[in-house]
Amino acid sequence: MDHVGTGAVTRETPPVNLREFEPAARARLDPAHYDYFAGGAQDEITVAANEAAFRRRALVPRVLRGQGPPRLEVTVLGETASMPVLLAPTAFHRLAHPDGEFATARAAAEAGVIMIAAMLSTVTIEEIAACGPKLWFQLYIQPDLGFTTSLVRRAEDAGCRALVVTADSPALGRNERGDRNGFHDLPPGMYCANMVQKGRQGRDDEVRQVALSPDLSFRHLDWLRETTSLPIVLKGVLHPADARLAVEHGVDAIVVSNHGGRQLDTVPASLDRLPLVADAVRGQVPLLLDGGVRRGTDVVKALALGADAVAIGRPALWGLAVAGRAGVERVLTLLRNELANALTLCGAASPGDVTGDLLDGIDLK
Numbered sequence: 119m120d121h122v123g124t125g126a127v128t129r130e131t132p133p134v135n136l137r138e139f140e141p142a143a144r145a146r147l148d149p150a151h152y153d154y155f156a157g158g159a160q161d162e163i164t165v166a167a168n169e170a171a172f173r174r175r176a177l178v179p180r181v182l183r184g185q186g187p188p189r190l191e192v193t194v195l196g197e198t199a200s201m202p203v204l205l206a207p208t209a210f211h212r213l214a215h216p217d218g219e220f221a222t223a224r225a226a227a228e229a230g231v232i233m234i235a236a237m238l239s240t241v242t243i244e245e246i247a248a249c250g251p252k253l254w255f256q257l258y259i260q261p262d263l264g265f266t267t268s269l270v271r272r273a274e275d276a277g278c279r280a281l282v283v284t285a286d287s288p289a290l291g292r293n294e295r296g297d298r299n300g301f302h303d304l305p306p307g308m309y310c311a312n313m314v315q316k317g318r319q320g321r322d323d324e325v326r327q328v329a330l331s332p333d334l335s336f337r338h339l340d341w342l343r344e345t346t347s348l349p350i351v352l353k354g355v356l357h358p359a360d361a362r363l364a365v366e367h368g369v370d371a372i373v374v375s376n377h378g379g380r381q382l383d384t385v386p387a388s389l390d391r392l393p394l395v396a397d398a399v400r401g402q403v404p405l406l407l408d409g410g411v412r413r414g415t416d417v418v419k420a421l422a423l424g425a426d427a428v429a430i431g432r433p434a435l436w437g438l439a440v441a442g443r444a445g446v447e448r449v450l451t452l453l454r455n456e457l458a459n460a461l462t463l464c465g466a467a468s469p470g471d472v473t474g475d476l477l478d479g480i481d482l483k
């Protein structure tokens with residue numbers, strides 16, 4: 119891309135991998151908005167741990183398996199996806215690009231990946247659905263169960279194929295970048311589109327505040343189980359005992375996640391918790407993982423440790439900030455090509471062909 123300014127032409131080389139999208143996005147974003155996306159809780163120890171956990175693991179490829187080019191498609195909860203990579207739910211896409219979730223959803227549709235739409239999106243779930251992606255809906259169960267039910271019905275009616283209940287947020291994580299920047303509200307004209315309530319008796323519409331409630335318990339999950347026939351995915355599990363409870367309470371899938379290091383700081387990397395959760399669940403429900411996935415080899419490592427698929431959060435936001443829909447598509451294409459290459463080099467025919475013996479116990483660093 120050439121930028122002609124005051125006579126000088128600066129040439130920017132397009133990102134060739136997911137990590138390179140971050141500085142490119144940073145250059146385009148309001149610094150406070152960049153910090154909102156990039157940041158995590160407090161010392162951001164867990165943010166760093168997520169990527170470091172992938173770096174430490176070593177892959178041990180098999181040779182001469184004659185598998186041909188790998189097939190990347192997977193089926194998760196009855197939904198086929200073009201690769202075992204989903205878009206993790208992230209709030210406020212219009213902060214990254216004026217097209218917001220429209221752009222993300224069109225990119226997901228084009229790429230054939232499942233988009234998990236955030237409840238706190240800046241366009242409505244109906245508008246996202248109209249872009250045609252395979253769609254799941256992320257839900258913060260609200261103490262107002264009537265309102266929660268109305269959100270669930272809207273997600274169902276819009277064609278969402280699963281509800282992703284975020285469990286790791288009984289309170290907001292402490293993001294000090296936000297404190298420093300004084301970033302606590304969306305800019306004028308931007309709001310949580312799913313939270314709009316019609317004003318009664320001629321009054322203005324109101325935007326409901328999201329409640330992250332410490333009162334939430336597995337009883338709320340039982341309530342939700344009775345309320346909807348959609349599959350329920352529990353997001354934000356790190357403890358094997360919680361994974362077992364989730365299965366007992368009828369959850370259909372689990373996302374091993376620490377919310378990208380944005381909730382409780384100093385929790386372990388998601389990848390490092392995956393084997394324990396996989397052990398606890400023993401294949402009873404599919405497992406997803408998010409946090410720090412930046413490379414095709416990272417996807418392979420997560421699959422080897424027991425995940426059925428992974429999700430990416432920030433990389434899609436960086437792609438969105440850099441070039442809207444095309445940027446998200448580019449991020450997905452790069453990751454797809456890397457995954458195909460990594461599977462080929464491992465001698466694996468498909469994501470399902472990735473087994474634990476492709477990893478050894480050696481710490482690379």
Ligand SMILES: Cc1cc2nc3c(=O)[nH]c(=O)nc-3n(C[C@H](O)[C@H](O)[C@H](O)COP(=O)(O)O)c2cc1C
Nearest residue numbers: 155206207208209284377378408409410430431432
């Ligand atoms: C800017 C941002 C906003 C997020 N918003 C939500 C959200 O509204 N709901 C939720 O369940 N997770 C949310 N997450 C967490 C992601 O779903 C995911 O767990 C995390 O980003 C994965 O880590 P990664 O960014 O390293 O890929 C958010 C993450 C980021 C970076």
Ligand SMILES: O=C(O)C(=O)c1ccccc1
Nearest residue numbers: 209238290328330377380
């Ligand atoms: O930023 C987040 O990670 C997130 O999940 C959230 C929660 C509440 C309000 C806005 C975003």
